Amino acid sequence: MSEHGVVIIGAGQAAAQAVLSLRTEGYEGPIRMIGDEPQPPYQRPPLSKKFLAGEIGFDRVELKPAEFYASAGCELLLSTRVAAIERPKKLVLTGDGREIAYDKLIIATGSRVREINVPGFDLEGVHYLRSVGDVHDIQSHFKPGAKLVVVGGGYIGLEVAAVAKKNGIEVTVLETADRVMARVVDPIVSTFYERIHRAEGVVIRTGVTVDGFEGEGGRVTRVVSGEGESFPCDFVVVGIGIIPNTELAAAAGITVENGIVVDECGRTSDPDIYAAGDCSNHPNGIYGRRLRLESVHNAIEQGKAVAATLTGKEKPYNQVPWFWSDQYDLKLQIAGLSTGYTQAVVRGDPEHGRSFAVFYLKDGVLVAVDAVNRAPEFMMAKLLIAKHAKLDPTRLADETINMKEVANA
Numbered sequence: 571m572s573e574h575g576v577v578i579i580g581a582g583q584a585a586a587q588a589v590l591s592l593r594t595e596g597y598e599g600p601i602r603m604i605g606d607e608p609q610p611p612y613q614r615p616p617l618s619k620k621f622l623a624g625e626i627g628f629d630r631v632e633l634k635p636a637e638f639y640a641s642a643g644c645e646l647l648l649s650t651r652v653a654a655i656e657r658p659k660k661l662v663l664t665g666d667g668r669e670i671a672y673d674k675l676i677i678a679t680g681s682r683v684r685e686i687n688v689p690g691f692d693l694e695g696v697h698y699l700r701s702v703g704d705v706h707d708i709q710s711h712f713k714p715g716a717k718l719v720v721v722g723g724g725y726i727g728l729e730v731a732a733v734a735k736k737n738g739i740e741v742t743v744l745e746t747a748d749r750v751m752a753r754v755v756d757p758i759v760s761t762f763y764e765r766i767h768r769a770e771g772v773v774i775r776t777g778v779t780v781d782g783f784e785g786e787g788g789r790v791t792r793v794v795s796g797e798g799e800s801f802p803c804d805f806v807v808v809g810i811g812i813i814p815n816t817e818l819a820a821a822a823g824i825t826v827e828n829g830i831v832v833d834e835c836g837r838t839s840d841p842d843i844y845a846a847g848d849c850s851n852h853p854n855g856i857y858g859r860r861l862r863l864e865s866v867h868n869a870i871e872q873g874k875a876v877a878a879t880l881t882g883k884e885k886p887y888n889q890v891p892w893f894w895s896d897q898y899d900l901k902l903q904i905a906g907l908s909t910g911y912t913q914a915v916v917r918g919d920p921e922h923g924r925s926f927a928v929f930y931l932k933d934g935v936l937v938a939v940d941a942v943n944r945a946p947e948f949m950m951a952k953l954l955i956a957k958h959a960k961l962d963p964t965r966l967a968d969e970t971i972n973m974k975e976v977a978n979a
């Protein structure tokens with residue numbers, strides 16, 4: 571590499587990991603990280619959990635203290651948006667007119683919230699949750715007795731509901747599908763979470779399509795459904811998914827197909843450009859197909875893979891995806907992908923208890939697990955999924971047989 575070194579677009583989870591790993595892999599050249607947010611890289615999971623609840627401060631959310639980047643020889647350009655990549659000249663152009671040259675470029679632009687396109691979408695009090703700034707806006711409504719309508723019963727919506735409820739807020743969750751978290755978990759898990767939230771006093775309404783927001787004085791006061799219902803509110807949080815930030819790459823002629831297309835080492839269709847994290851789409855050997863994942867684990871591992879490749883030590887990324895969600899005292903841990911499963915095996919009692927696991931088998935082979943307050947099941951399943959282990963469903967469901975014995979049968 572020559573004097574320009576590595577430039578990273580985005581200053582989030584994958585970008586921070588790439589800096590750390592470039593240095594631990596022995597890369598000594600210049601690194602520039604360009605991010606459009608004012609903060610140095612931080613973790614997003616606490617934004618809908620302990621940070622939203624006010625239980626931890628930003629010092630526990632940032633990935634590394636700001637001084638780390640200077641000591642690691644990484645120039646941080648914050649509050650700076652990259653507007654274009656000029657591949658023939660190997661330059662990135664920033665929104666404020668700067669040209670920054672690169673030898674190797676890493677695109678780690680993450681994703682943005684999917685916005686709801688209904689009348690009243692721009693009323694004050696309608697919020698999304700992606701950044702620290704969003705948390706502060708939402709927290710400004712946290713007054714006991716205030717009414718919150720959450721649009722979308724996915725993880726983020728349900729985590730927000732749990733935190734808001736703990737803060738004395740009246741919460742209604744509106745979900746279009748016939749159950750919460752329908753995109754990722756089995757009906758058994760959805761039914762469990764609906765029971766828990768209802769027991770906490772959250773109103774969960776499924777099969778409801780939000781048709782618009784109405785307000786007074788420019789401020790939201792009601793959410794209106796396509797079914798003709800009206801839900802009074804003081805504020806709204808919309809959590810209906812994300813869109814990967816791939817436009818820069820696409821405009822530069824890099825291959826994009828449901829994410830920036832990369833190989834297992836993070837290489838894009840341009841040999842000098844890499845991509846990592848939410849914005850990328852990578853091949854996964856365990857499932858034999860391409861995946862675009864939205865998780866911390868994926869951002870970290872891709873950040874590591876890209877750094878290794880850039881320093882000439884290929885360490886292909888090929889792992890079982892995993893994710894978690896915290897709601898009340900419940901830790902949901904998900905490993906693998908349950909798509910196409912043929913049998914769901916339950917271990918524990920989701921109807922009455924607060925701890926169980928659902929194993930997803932495809933023709934007898936374990937492909938995924940949803941574990942609620944069941945760390946041992948989650949850990950063991952993660953290993954077994956990678957090995958394409960064939961398991962006996964009867965033994966798997968039998969809690970008198972421990973997981974090690976089930977695995978060794």
Ligand SMILES: Cc1cc2nc3c(=O)[nH]c(=O)nc-3n(C[C@H](O)[C@H](O)[C@H](O)COP(=O)(O)OP(=O)(O)OC[C@H]3O[C@@H](n4cnc5c(N)ncnc54)[C@H](O)[C@@H]3O)c2cc1C
Pocket residue numbers: 579580581582583584585604605606607613614615616617618650651652653678679680681699700701726815818846847848849863864865866867869892893894895896
């Ligand atoms: C509220 C919330 C809760 C979550 N909870 C969990 C969880 O419990 N478990 C889990 O595994 N995952 C969770 N996630 C997902 C996880 O945080 C993401 O998958 C992860 O942050 C992805 O990292 P990334 O580096 O790809 O993107 P990000 O961390 O989003 O970083 C990308 C950065 O690039 C910036 N950027 C974009 N375009 C440009 C540009 N043109 N110029 C400059 N900068 C740009 C963005 O503003 C952003 O700062 C959660 C996400 C949210 C929002």
